[in-house]
Amino acid sequence: MKLGLIGCGKMGRALLEGALQAGIVKAKDVSVSSRTTETRESLAKDLGVNAVSSNTDLCAQSDVVYICTKPNITPIVLLELNESAECLDGTLLISTVAGLTLATIEQALPDSARVVRCMPNTPALIGKGAAAYTLGSNATSTDAATTCSLLGAAGSVIEVPESLMDAVTGVSGSGPAYVYTFIEAMADAGVLNGLPRPQALELATQTVLGAASMVAETGLHPAILRDMVTSPGGTTITAVQALEANGFRAATMAAVNSATQKAKELGQK
Structure with a gap:
């Protein structure tokens, strides 16, 4: 397989590294391009791939x-590809662009273009990503298998209807930021109660x-696992009560919903 990457940011690099590893x-079969020469040549040097100036x-x-x-850059890229339509003969395009619908992408490209829309997340950088994809009107079962293989190299992957892709963005696309904020808050509370910062963060x-691994490896509902460590009248139930009293669950749901709505707005522009 010969793989190309347009856009050499963190996400593109993560997906590319996953496929290489x-x-x-x-x-030698990978080519990368970006708006800036320095960016693409830096990535090419780091990974031993080929830097190309033309999309x-x-x-x-x-x-x-x-x-x-x-x-905001993607429409320019799509226009460029459409103006040289022959370059897409036999090529599968996989878009990771937040909010950009398959209809918008396909309307900007030749009628025969094969497109997949996906939403990965940044833990793909360490092979722990979570991604979802949906097939365009011309994409085949072979294209689905190719997409699963590529995205799966950087973590887990599922197929969803396109109507759910914005929700995927809200849950897993933006989700790492919620978790980082939670970790930081837990560590801050540890420091407040006397723990040295490095130990609190660790x-x-x-x-x-560990908690995430328990959910993944046992297959049990999070509520069941929570109950397993929540003794009557103990420290954990007191802490859970504090979380509820301070709107933890509502705030989390609001965060996911806000990101989902923003992704929908991006798709309407």
Whole structure:
């Protein structure tokens, strides 16, 4: 497989590194492009891949191309590709652009273009990402398998209807930021109660990691696992009461909903 990457930011790099580390592609078969020469050449140097100045040339020599550009830049990229439509012959495009619908992408490209829309997240940088995808009107079952293979190299992947992609953005696309904020708050509380900062952060981080692993590995509902550590009249139920009294659950749901709505707004621009 020959893989292309348009947009050399953190997400694009994470997905590319995942594919390289899993052996799905070889560095010599990967091409990258971006608006700035320095960015693409820096990534090419770090990973041993090929830097290309032209997006159309990149597509012409690739079987699969990730489009990992910012929402305001993507229309320019799509226009460029449409004006040289032959570069897309046989090429699968996978978009990671938040809020950008398949209809918008496909309308900007030749009628035969094969497109997949996906939403990964930044833990893909360490192979622990969570991604979802949905197929465009011309994408095939083979394209789905290719997408699963590439995204799965950087974590877990599921297929969802496009109507749920904005919700995916709210839950997992933006979700790492919520968790980082929670870890920071737990560590701050530890410091408030006398723990040295490094120890408080280590304890908070490992607690979140361990709890998440329990959910993933046991398959039990989080409420069941919570009840397993919540003794009658004990410290944990007192803490849970404080979380509820301060709107923890409502704030979390509001955060996911806000990100979901923002993703919908981005898609309407």
